[in-house]
Amino acid sequence: CFSSGWETLFEDLFSDLCPILSSTASTINDLMDSYTLTEEEPLITKELVSESFRCGRELAREAKQRGNKLVRHGVSLDACSLSLLHFFSPTLPGDAKKASELSNELLSATKILQMKVCSNSDVTPNTFLSFLEHSPVRPREVHCKPVSVSCPGSGKYRSYDGTCNNLLHPAWGRRGAPFTRITTPRYADGIYAMPVSRSGRALPGARVLSARVFAQRPAAPSQLHSALSMQWGQLVTHDMLAQVMETTDEGGIQCCLGDGRDVLPQSMLNDKCIPICVTEDDPFYQQHGVKCLNFVRSVTAPRDDCSLGHAEQMNTVTSFLDGSALYGSDPKLASKLRSKCGGRLKEETRKNCKGGFLPSVDDKFAVCDLRNSSEPCYLAGDNRINQTPTLAALHTLLLREHNRVADILSDLNPLWNDEKLFQEARRIVVAEIQHITYQEWLPLNFGESYLRYYRISPTSLYSRDYNEEVNPGVINSFGAAAFRYMHTVVPDTIMTCPAAGQAAYLHKLSDHYFNPGLLEVSPDSFDELIRGSTMNHAGEADPHCSPEITNLLFKSRNPWGLDLLAMDIQRGRDHGIGSYNDFREICGLQRAKCFQDLAGEISQDRIGTLASLYECVDDVDLLVGAALERPLVGSALGPTLQCVVAEQFYRTRVGDRYFYDNSEMPHSFTPEQLKELKKASMARLICDNSGVRRVQRRAFELEGAANGRHGCDDYSAIPAVDLTPWKRPKFELYD
Numbered sequence: 001c002f003s004s005g006w007e008t009l010f011e012d013l014f015s016d017l018c019p020i021l022s023s024t025a026s027t028i029n030d031l032m033d034s035y036t037l038t039e040e041e042p043l044i045t046k047e048l049v050s051e052s053f054r055c056g057r058e059l060a061r062e063a064k065q066r067g068n069k070l071v072r073h074g075v076s077l078d079a080c081s082l083s084l085l086h087f088f089s090p091t092l093p094g095d096a097k098k099a100s101e102l103s104n105e106l107l108s109a110t111k112i113l114q115m116k117v118c119s120n121s122d123v124t125p126n127t128f129l130s131f132l133e134h135s136p137v138r139p140r141e142v143h144c145k146p147v148s149v150s151c152p153g154s155g156k157y158r159s160y161d162g163t164c165n166n167l168l169h170p171a172w173g174r175r176g177a178p179f180t181r182i183t184t185p186r187y188a189d190g191i192y193a194m195p196v197s198r199s200g201r202a203l204p205g206a207r208v209l210s211a212r213v214f215a216q217r218p219a220a221p222s223q224l225h226s227a228l229s230m231q232w233g234q235l236v237t238h239d240m241l242a243q244v245m246e247t248t249d250e251g252g253i254q255c256c257l258g259d260g261r262d263v264l265p266q267s268m269l270n271d272k273c274i275p276i277c278v279t280e281d282d283p284f285y286q287q288h289g290v291k292c293l294n295f296v297r298s299v300t301a302p303r304d305d306c307s308l309g310h311a312e313q314m315n316t317v318t319s320f321l322d323g324s325a326l327y328g329s330d331p332k333l334a335s336k337l338r339s340k341c342g343g344r345l346k347e348e349t350r351k352n353c354k355g356g357f358l359p360s361v362d363d364k365f366a367v368c369d370l371r372n373s374s375e376p377c378y379l380a381g382d383n384r385i386n387q388t389p390t391l392a393a394l395h396t397l398l399l400r401e402h403n404r405v406a407d408i409l410s411d412l413n414p415l416w417n418d419e420k421l422f423q424e425a426r427r428i429v430v431a432e433i434q435h436i437t438y439q440e441w442l443p444l445n446f447g448e449s450y451l452r453y454y455r456i457s458p459t460s461l462y463s464r465d466y467n468e469e470v471n472p473g474v475i476n477s478f479g480a481a482a483f484r485y486m487h488t489v490v491p492d493t494i495m496t497c498p499a500a501g502q503a504a505y506l507h508k509l510s511d512h513y514f515n516p517g518l519l520e521v522s523p524d525s526f527d528e529l530i531r532g533s534t535m536n537h538a539g540e541a542d543p544h545c546s547p548e549i550t551n552l553l554f555k556s557r558n559p560w561g562l563d564l565l566a567m568d569i570q571r572g573r574d575h576g577i578g579s580y581n582d583f584r585e586i587c588g589l590q591r592a593k594c595f596q597d598l599a600g601e602i603s604q605d606r607i608g609t610l611a612s613l614y615e616c617v618d619d620v621d622l623l624v625g626a627a628l629e630r631p632l633v634g635s636a637l638g639p640t641l642q643c644v645v646a647e648q649f650y651r652t653r654v655g656d657r658y659f660y661d662n663s664e665m666p667h668s669f670t671p672e673q674l675k676e677l678k679k680a681s682m683a684r685l686i687c688d689n690s691g692v693r694r695v696q697r698r699a700f701e702l703e704g705a706a707n708g709r710h711g712c713d714d715y716s717a718i719p720a721v722d723l724t725p726w727k728r729p730k731f732e733l734y735d
């Protein structure tokens with residue numbers, strides 16, 4: 001198939017996989033020359049698959065070496081670049097890095113095989129990919145780990161990395177798993193190339209969409225939700241998913257000239273770069289002469305069986321809502337976070353402060369944006385911990401809760417050792433996180449009656465809904481599009497409030513990215529920050545965002561920053577998320593044939609905006625189209641986003657064997673214990689773990705006539721979880 005006209009195939013290959021790899025063309029030529037097919041042979045032979053894999057491996061390795069070489073020649077993010085902050089959080093552990101490299105090899109192999117097969121027959125690229133989905137093709141040379149997960153032990157407690165939750169499919173939901181999908185991906189070549197419009201032309205730029213759709217009006221404050229509700233949402237996100245960007249062995253990848261003046265020339269561009277272009281008439285960036293925002297593709301993961309096929313991105317944390325942001329998603333980090341005494345997590349004490357603080361990270365300047373080394377920078381189970389002070393404060397609250405629970409358990413059962421105390425405290429805190437999320441946070445944000453109707457929130461004391469056929473893995477479109485709509489509720493300020501009745505301070509969010517110093521300005525700072533988040537308004541859930549995130553994200557000391565909404569749109573494309581129309585269809589709405597068909601869900605002026613930006617209704621990105629839908633009653637979301645978000649939280653509950661209210665499992669809580677756990681609330685977490693003494697009963701909602709403040713000692717208003725049911729008979733060590 002490569003004997004005639006294959007030079008043009010290589011042009012395609014290079015533009016899709018490694019656009020600037022022309023230097024390696026000769027290597028590929030040699031490799032391809034060895035391909036010959038006879039009429040009698042089947043279209044995809046074992047030899048052909050092996051050759052494609054060998055060739056794909058070669059290509060991927062050359063691309064990697066080229067990336068490293070570019071860095072050695074000075075194409076790298078400099079130490080004070082704000083784009084570097086975007087890379088602060090994600091670092092890939094060794095095993096994940098290996099998996100990502102294998103995935104790049106498999107993707108290149110798939111591309112080569114596709115080109116080979118399609119140019120040699122009348123098979124279309126899409127038919128080829130459907131064939132691969134239905135009859136997995138796996139190169140013999142590949143060695144896959146996940147298939148060999150073994151599950152020893154009684155399994156009373158969750159593993160750290162999520163393996164063995166599902167005994168039939170022990171790899172489901174694990175750290176490092178590929179995201180799952182509910183629609184066909186929209187890659188231009190069906191495999192990995194960035195999507196284009198129906199006509200084949202480029203889609204509208206992500207920044208143009210962000211500026212025209214999301215930033216065209218100032219964001220309004222919510223009249224119902226407190227900033228704490230937004231913060232819990234981000235914590236839930238960080239528990240369930242983390243995509244990380246590709247890096248070279250030397251560090252973050254640079255795609256723009258240092259000061260954002262332009263995209264790097266092709267010859268200097270890493271093939272994982274997908275920079276966000278800024279137009280000359282940009283309402284904000286034009287005054288700073290910025291034309292390029294650094295952006296890099298997400299790390300991909302091989303399929304569980306290492307077969308060929310389209311790209312699937314890697315979830316680097318456990319998909320379960322299992323406290324992994326607090327405890328870590330891998331045993332090594334989990335062990336580092338433990339004090340190994342009394343079942344406690346490591347904490348640091350501060351002069352004149354009663355409560356503990358998260359431990360300090362080893363290399364503060366590598367992950368925080370500090371002025372000097374005396375400022376705090378924390379270590380937690382999730383490496384995005386230092387992104388904002390309110391996120392760090394919520395982590396601290398949970399750390400304190402774990403240690404509080406461990407201390408009480410230790411008093412109740414003095415013979416329990418560190419391991420038993422730790423695992424039981426972890427089990428209780430994870431149950432509290434699940435309860436607060438499913439009974440308090442989800443209903444408030446997405447509508448109580450809807451969630452009950454679709455059995456997303458459990459209704460009776462125990463539930464018997466665990467289903468081992470339900471994959472708890474995070475759906476790609478949930479993480480790379482739908483749930484990111486909640487970026488619209490990020491307020492532009494952080495509030496600290498000395499005490500009820502005293503004047504509160506508002507701090508600009510953009511002055512505090514990657515610097516959690518606000519927690520420790522004075523001995524009362526932590527309490528002031530927690531009190532402030534219960535009093536500050538979240539943003540309204542409408543398609544308008546704060547400039548603090550659309551112009552000034554991670555700005556550090558610069559006059560401009562990144563644009564989170566543009567990043568969300570670009571990320572959706574990077575992950576090949578299906579179009580808005582694809583999702584309308586699977587969510588039970590009519591597929592629109594023209595823009596006007598959207599009128600049932602989207603107002604006329606917003607349809608006009610979409611039509612002015614996109615060539616064709618099929619081109620509309622999921623996040624952009626769905627964000628413009630009228631919200632459902634009681635929910636922040638319109639029908640399409642609601643469908644994706646609800647599907648995810650259904651899977652997260654029903655696909656988790658350890659979900660806190662599952663009955664009839666060896667690890668189920670007793671009825672007395674479960675009744676206590678169901679008293680957990682955000683307000684009680686605050687009361688038990690901070691110096692805040694008065695708080696509204698429903699802390700995710702602002703204080704109001706129907707949600708007055710109560711003293712923390714008012715246990716009928718803010719019930720406490722009584723841990724007495726965990727007391728075991730004196731001589732029973734472990735059950």
Ligand code: HEM
Nearest residue numbers: 230233234237241242243388479483484486487490567571
């Ligand atoms: C101050 C508040 C927040 C900031 C600064 C922030 C920032 C970010 C950043 C920088 C990313 C990565 C973008 C990329 O590279 O693609 C991200 C991803 C994401 N955010 Fe937020 N976010 C905030 C709040 C929230 C909230 C409240 C939610 C939901 C309730 C949320 C949901 C998500 C989701 C689902 C992702 C994708 C995560 C992943 O794939 O790793 N974020 N956010």
Ligand SMILES: [Ca+2]
Nearest residue numbers: 239318320324
């Ligand atoms: Ca998790």
